[in-house]
Amino acid sequence: MAPDRSEVAALVEPIVVGAGFDVDDVAVQRHPGSDDASITIVVDGDEGVGLEALTELTRTLTARLDQQPWAQQYALEVMSRGVESPLTLPRHWRRNHGRKVELVIGGTAGIGETVHGRIGNLIGDTVSVVVNRKGRLGVREVALADVESAVVAVEFGEPSPAELRLCRGDD
Incomplete structure (x- = not known):
């Protein structure tokens, strides 16, 4: 059996x-x-x-x-876990700090918003995502409960020092 x-x-x-x-x-x-x-x-x-x-x-x-x-x-x-494995638990977010991520944040009628950014600090059940909007960096706080799906995005270049500072919460 x-x-x-x-x-x-x-x-x-x-x-x-x-x-x-x-x-x-x-x-x-x-x-x-x-x-x-x-x-x-x-x-x-x-x-x-x-x-x-x-x-x-x-x-x-x-x-x-x-x-x-x-x-x-x-x-x-x-x-x-492979790089294509979904980020489903807080420890997945913590372990991928500083890496690029593609996430879908829940919306109405099953249509979510896709966000591309870099994983910042995880505090409680909220993660900071550093986003680059046409060359302007910002931080978006996302509740893990609102994340429909998230995966680490493969990147070939190095992140900018400014992005990494924001990921650490230095700025």
């Missing part, structure tokens, strides 16, 4: 947290017509998650999962 998501989450969370990381997601996908399953564990950390840490976590989690009755019926993948 394949495991369910809550069972796997309860098994892996103490190990991941003990290693200094957060469990960002647990997914269990059952294979049609069998008891086999694919288990995906997504982890995150304040300084990201390096390849060595992922390798060690995979070994430790495999050893723990192999003790379960369904041990021969799963494939495990342990991965870090």
Whole structure:
């Protein structure tokens, strides 16, 4: 019998947290017509998650999962959050401080406002977003509850010193 998501989450969370990381997601996908399953564990950390840490976590989690009755019926993948992962929790915003973001702020009738900016300070449940409007920098305070969706935007250049000062709240 394949495991369910809550069972796997309860098994892996103490190990991941003990290693200094957060469990960002647990997914269990059952294979049609069998008891086999694919288990995906997504982890995150304040300084990201390096390849060595992922390798060690995979070994430790495999050893723990192999003790379960369904041990021969799963494939495990342990991965870090990708840059395309949505920002859904306060820690995602905090960990991406200073990075470019594209967010949709809730509106009426399901039509939200798209904002492009740079992630500033997170205070409580409000994030500062540094926006550039035709060369004029400003700070917009956004309640996380109003964010319909948000993802880090890939950028190839360096941010301006003025943008970074505003992200830190220096100006």
